Amino acid sequence: MIKLQKDLTEYMLILVILFPIFLITGPFLPDLIVVLFSFFFLIKYQNFEFNKKSRFFLLSILLFYILINISSLLSDHILISLKSSFFYFRFIFFAFIIAILVPKLEKNKRSIKYFNFTFLSILLFFLVDSFYQFFIGENIFGMKVPSHLTTQRVSSLFGDQLILGSFISKVMFIYLGFLHSQSNNSSVFSIDYKILFTFIICLAIIFISGDRSALVLAVLGTTGYYIINLKLKGFLIIFSVMMLVFFTAIGKQDFKTRYISLLTSIFVNKEIGHNIHHQHFKTSYKMFKEKKFFGHGIKSFKYKCDLEKFKSGPRSCSTHPHNYYLQILSATGFFTFLILSVLFIFILKELLTSFKKKIFREKVNNKKNCYLISVFISIFPLATTGSFFNNWISITIFLSLGFLISEYKLIKYSLKKIS
Secondary structure (H helix, E strand, O other), rough: OOHHHHHHHHHHHHHHHHHHHHHHHHOOOHHHHHHHHHHHHOOOOOEEEOHHHHHHHHHHHHHHHHHHHHHHHHOOHHHHHHHHHHHHHHHHHHHHHHHHHHHHHHHHHHHHHHHHHHHHHHHHHHHHHHHHHHOOOOOOOOOOOOHHHHHOOOOOOOOOOOHHHHHHHHHHHHHHHHHHHHOOOOOOOHHHHHHHHHHHHHHHHHHHHOHHHHHHHHHHHHHHHHHHHOOOHHHHHHHHHHHHHHHHHOOHHHHHHHHHHHHHHHOOOOOOOOHHHHHHHHHHHHHHHHHOOOOOOOOOHHHHOOOOOOOOOOOOOOOOOOHHHHHHHHOHHHHHHHHHHHHHHHHHHHHHHHHHHHHOOOOOOHHHHHHHHHHHHHHHOOOOOOOOHHHHHHHHHHHHHHHHHHHHEEEOOOOOOOO
């Protein structure tokens, strides 16, 4: 029986290795893995043990789950909201399983080899394919972006879904953290060179994708990483390569205009997003003010944004407000907003602590810092985003959270039941 359980965790490890590929295929396969991992946690829950440090985290995440379901029950669209909130526990359990599998992944030589191969294959393919699509107009399989965005965006295998940049930004620091778990003697190239190479590839893909929000977050994370490590040389190399990519790409006028408008928005107008997003932000805040504690319910925004009392302009309606924090305020209320904010503040505090250690020449845990940055940019409050409760987005957030939990050793799994 113990042998069977051991084999089962080995199979799950294979799924973790292949998980980045599943994310590319769309929401179905990743969500299927999430469900399978959740079942494993529910069936084997007596084999899991949480340490004392995890109590606040567990209480917070349990409270978050309860609150989003109370919000759904109080919503004007109960069934629609409950459809998203009731089964949300699967993402939480998924993060727990990832947390117990990551140490196995980092210690097993075969797993390290295959996980490296998976990520490097994905990154190199997207690097070649995205630049091919940028210059030719379609990727190597003949896939195109919507015709009105041909000169502005690149999507590679994602086709009509313009999430190439978002995908890379969400997984890059997970892989960078994984690289830090490997010994410097494991290959001809040092970890520093592998890290630098990964940064350059990821940032080049994100830039050429035309995803401005993903680029800002990736640059923010990269800058944070090099500030914490006080490595100006590596940062200057990345900056130089990105300048080369920039001057190669600005031959397309629409592409050039897209990034100039981004710089104007950030540094001149000091705004997040464009005017349409601002209308969404104002509408969501008006909704929050009407129901401050429990909100209007998940997925309620698209049903109420057109009501006169909430309208903030001719294009104030959408499926969601395009900002996680404003979405949570309007959909599930202040208390859930507070929980997410506390998580973000905790991560920021941890990163600042690492920076302080580096200044005083103390040893810093770069693997943990990368996982912290991964969650940091996943829930960064000053960004335009997709829907927080979208399956694919929720999976990527809790994937990063699972890797981070593994570093804090909040949970352990035993083949025998823990009394």
